């Protein structure tokens with residue numbers, strides 16, 4: 001009886017840890033769902049689904065611990081839509097963001113680390129506001145409870161090799177500094193049929209975020225308006241690719 005109870009408690013702990021958090025294990029492209037961590041670098045939390053809290057950690061670059069099997073690089077066309085499955089579901093409120101980093105001279109998507117000022121935000125999904133001032137129920141995070149997420153590779157993106165970084169920031173308990181939760185992954189892509197866009201502005205991981213900035217230190221159940229204007233508009237990494 002007591003061993004059954006112990007097992008029950010252990011299982012409950014396990015499911016609380018995994019079911020309440022999430023990963024991005026599978027790439028989706030042209031109707032194909034690739035196997036776990038194929039074209040996606042296996043993340044540091046692939047077994048335990050843990051959130052990342054430390055904004056000074058290089059893990060933030062691609063959510064790996066630096067050790068992962070070679071995932072390969074997938075060829076896609078600029079303008080294609082690619083997706084990531086969600087291991088679990090996105091069960092916390094917060095924005096979904098995509099960043100891209102181009103491989104430099106003598107680099108490939110497989111060889112680049114993601115360190116340095118190489119990242120450009122290409123998309124962010126904001127909450128939909130139906131009333132101001134609002135309560136939680138009046139804001140809708142489009143990816144809340146999602147089992148997959150999608151992004152169009154910008155049609156103007158130049159041909160080349162890239163890391164595509166997906167990031168979800170959970171803000172449900174971010175009223176205590178440092179209690180934001182970061183989840184994400186990087187896909188390795190070879191983009192063909194590209195355009196003449198110019199990437200800007202650049203940011204780095206770590207470096208893009210501060211734990212005390214208004215968008216990351218906020219009570220999402222109260223200060224909705226300040227969230228809206230901070231994390232999205234004043235973080236200094238707001239957009240993107242300029243068409244010319």
Ligand SMILES: [Cu+2]
Nearest residue numbers: 020051170181
């Ligand atoms: Cu959580």
